[in-house]
Amino acid sequence: MGEMAVEARGVCHAYVPGRQDLRDVSLDVAPGELVAIVGENGSGKTTLARHINALIPLQEGEIRVFGLDVSDPALVWEVRRTCGMVFQNPENQFVSSVVGEDVAFGPLNFGAAEKDARAAAAAALAAVGLPGFERRDVHGLSGGQQQRVALAGVLASGPRVIVLDEATSMIDPRGRDELMAAVSRVRRERGTTVVWVTHDMELAARADRVVVMRAGEVAAAGAPEDVLADEALLEGAGLEPPLVVRAWHELERAGAVRGPAPVTVEGLVSALCG
């Protein structure tokens, strides 16, 4: 197997001595993959996400991002250039109220010349479907637009991995759809690897792979059809199984259907039509 985009081995973390916020977490994300990390509040998913970006010191275990050791102080900037992060609250991640300035912030920090940073910012804004937004005021944008600006701010530095930490939980459904479409487009055009931390099961159902976190541990990992169809597993992890799965199991109990549960609406349609 070739080099992994993200490779975590035996990661443990305790914010306070004695607590176990992450327990022996191992995770592989292949280049180009979209992996959803799901779990209830406090399950450790945000802690794991921040480790991938070297934002908190690694206490135990090993994490590599495209071969870069996140615990090596000399590689911190290389890690952050390789792996970008979009946060939950759009308001708390802007350094400038002018879109173009904010998006150029990353490239400038990573040493790009002013002109190159501008060009990278323009390209990144176009990639998230906001071409020509350079001079707009971030405070005048919708939540979905703000999160796409935040995504562009990360893209402008040319990362190979993007981590989205609950990036849709504070925006409306239209904003969520816009952000999801922008991420799909970026993956298609740039082949970027995406790690999406969420408790939105409809979103997780569209991932290549789903990782379920429970009390600091990886409770399950696998294809959405396998993981999300397991109602007992998800409920045990404090999550709500996708509506389609719950409806399917109702039908199954009534003897109307058989076989593995579909996890998306499209899956349900083809299962019932077939």
Place this chain on the structure above:
Amino acid sequence: MRGVSGYVWADSPLHRMGAGAKLAGLVACVALVVLASSPLELLLVCALVAALVALSRVGWRSAARSAWGLRWFLLAVLVMNAFFFGAEDPVISVGPAHLTVAGAAQGVRVVVRTLLVVVLGTLLTATTRPQELIDGVRALLRPLARVGFPAEAAALAVGVTVQFVPTLLRESRQLMRAQTIRCGTVVSHAIMRRAVSYMRLLVPIFVSAIRRADELSVAMEARGYRLPPSRRAADGGEREMHA
């Protein structure tokens, strides 16, 4: 809502000028405003500020925006001065209030000075990105770092404050409403209670400001921001690239 940082995207000599130089220039201009006392001197400073606005290419509207926001306050200052400055040679007297020419002149002077300072401040933020402003403050504070002053933290604080002022203002307005409702009182009848609750607003606003600053600092770090000492240590070539 418009950000208080208020940067106006344009290219002008003022935009290109270093933030440290602009901050020093702002201090010098404010000193001129304070020192100018005769109408002629004030007029000259007005002309200077007008020239700076023209030079900045941010547009008269943008330059005047903050001043316009203060219109009622300035009007009140003018009226207070005109009526309560002195009692000699009143034009009209109404009870304790005496409208005097000297008072009116003083009122105009105070208003003009305030306006000039506000426009100069607006001009600084309109031509300087928050990031440059932080760097400028840092450059000006650097000499103080030798005597143990936390110049880096102070520069960062300036940046964070500039960025969060509009959000915090909105939040505090909402907090006031929330507390009024929780106390179950009619707004206009609760002036005393509101005075007390202003104190109670400080805790949540403080907590919120710290939380926001914390989240922003993580977000900035994730996008490669670093304080200059480590920046120089990590790669020395970057400064040259900026220059």
Place this chain on the structure above:
Amino acid sequence: MRLTLEGIRLTYEGPAGERVAALDDVSLEVSGGVTGLMGQTGSGKTTLLEVMAGVTRPDAGRMLVDGAEASHGAGARAIASSVGLVFQIPERQFFEPTVADELAFGLLARGASGKEARERSAHALSLMGLSLDELGRRSPFALSGGQQRRVAVASVLATRPGLLLLDEPTAGLDPRARDACLAAVAAAAREGATVVMASHDANALASVADRVVCLDAGRVTLDGPARELLGNAALMRDHGLEAACAARAAAALRRSGVAVEGNPLTAEELARAVLRGRGLA
């Protein structure tokens, strides 16, 4: 209580100094039950809740509380004493050193005795699936996000508002905290409160709302029984909004020729609707 809004208008100053309508001729009456308020960010939901709570004065139009003018006198006092408003991310308003003090604040300010405040706090918190004995002495700032939200909502519920207004109470919550929050909202309505809940979450509204009102650019665009709106995927999409997940699945099934009866809002209803469509139930 019955709240009547007639021709409410409110404008604010836009970025270029122009007047923007936040609420444009809104007429609405709520009396008992749970009314869901939907609309995109910026459509005026929050402003409408603030007007209903009496903390924001409209530029035009009038508001009546049980038939009495609400802008002054007895009507204004009636609103002030019986309204509860849960703002977005209400845990940001914490300021007391302990959870018990936080819950008691509003009650004591309204003249409740210490004992009474404690009993009502404990009851409100238990509606949220939390225990005052367990959390009472802890700092509200030290709780988890889901617990903080539930304490914040409970502090409003504890005052037993006759008019309970909530702005995105479930945003950012995980399923467990969300369900507790929704159950408490439903309980408040059963105890007689008139509830208005603004939310983007069609599934959350589907589980508690009797009626849904949709806003767009400050105008009421849809107003009807929750099932007819949240259960109609095409109608909601035409208004730029999302229907309940079950309704979207039902619409997709119908497009592919699968018979689905009625307007299902939950997984169980969707399953039954499919069974009925097949003549199996």
